[in-house]
Amino acid sequence: MTTSSTARPAGATSAPAATVPDPSAEPPLRPVVAQLPGYVAGRRASGALTAALASNESHYDPLPSVLEEVREAAGRMNRYPDMGAVQLRERIAAFLGVRPEEVAVGPGSVGVLQQILGATCGPGDEVVFAWRSFEAYPILVSLTGATAVPVPLAADEGHDLEAMAAAVTDRTRAVLVCSPNNPTGTSVPQAALERFLAAVPPHVLVVVDEAYVEFVDEERPLDALALFRAHPNVCVLRTFSKAYGLAGLRVGYAVAHEGLAEGLRKVALPFGVSTVAQRAAIRSLDAAGELRERAAAVAAERRRVTDALRAAGWELPESQANFVWLRAGDALREALTGAFDRAGVLVRAYPGDGVRITLADPATNDRVLAVLADRAAFPAR
DSSP states (O other): OOOOOOOOOTTOOOOOOOOOOOTTOOOOOOHHHHTOOOOOOOOOOSSTTSEEOSSOOOOSOOOHHHHHHHHHHHTTTTSOOOTTOHHHHHHHHHHHTSOGGGEEEESHHHHHHHHHHHHHOOTTOEEEEEESOOTHHHHHHHHTTOEEEEEEOOTTSSOOHHHHHHTOOTTEEEEEEESSOTTTOOOOOHHHHHHHHHHSOTTSEEEEEOTTGGGOOOSSOOOHHHHHHHOTTEEEEEESSSTTOOTTTOOEEEEOOHHHHHHHHHHSOTTOSOHHHHHHHHHHHHTHHHHHHHHHHHHHHHHHHHHHHHHTTOOOOOOOSSEEEEEOOHHHHHHHHHHHHHTTEEOEEETTTEEEEEOOOHHHHHHHHHHTSOGGGSOOO
């Protein structure tokens, strides 16, 4: 009779000792998420006398017709929204002269941009954009596993499209063009973007981010929709957050060629745009005339504020958005934010770059001009 043996074969190694789990350990984040910088939102006003000029929000109250629509839609908040946002997509398409199949919606234009990058980019890919531009760009790119390729702005604070074209490689999947650019306010000329598109390979998606397009009053503004119709690799991104005043409801959209638009709807967060947001956006398009009047008033204030600041000795680019930009090194930036804080005005400061000031009503804008009345009171840079 033989007995079984537990002896190990010659040359076998002992099993490693079991690791005792740490009962206090938490599940780890993906490395790319752990390394992400947090999105820095504009500071919020803490009192009625504080001017909130840090987030590019509309200073106007909601239009009465839109507010009434919101109240009515809120009474059905126990029901899920239309996941396909069909009525909203049809209304946007009619408003812009495109087909509903070419429209995708999401929770703000930043939400739609996340859908765009998630649908087109992954590890090993590259995404080119100007810098400084919208703060969410590098964050959203990193989340896909792709590599962000920031290209410095030109001396006039606008996109250096020649340098951006030179930055495109065989790994580039998308280019983000923000016009008007946030935070500098500069717009991209039509001819320059046409030359850029001629230089970019057709498989590279070019996203024209027009979050502030309603405030543009140039004689020959960029026609991104014409470029969309002419180029199968162009996508236009817009939002209801700024001129339409729906920042708190989170609704934006992309105009994209049908295959991409379908992909954006596939990767969208289910029910990500509420019924209230969809209905408010539709009613806002119905009130386009009133909203154009509001945007024109902002543009008029922008010209007044810009002229006054230049007369006081400040140098600033030609903004086409609802804000103005002061390029500033850290010494000047800290002096500016300190002066605005003492005056009860919240502005958006960007370390190493400058200060962005949202435009509001004339009285509030006069508070800004009072702070900046004496250029000699601030550091040179």
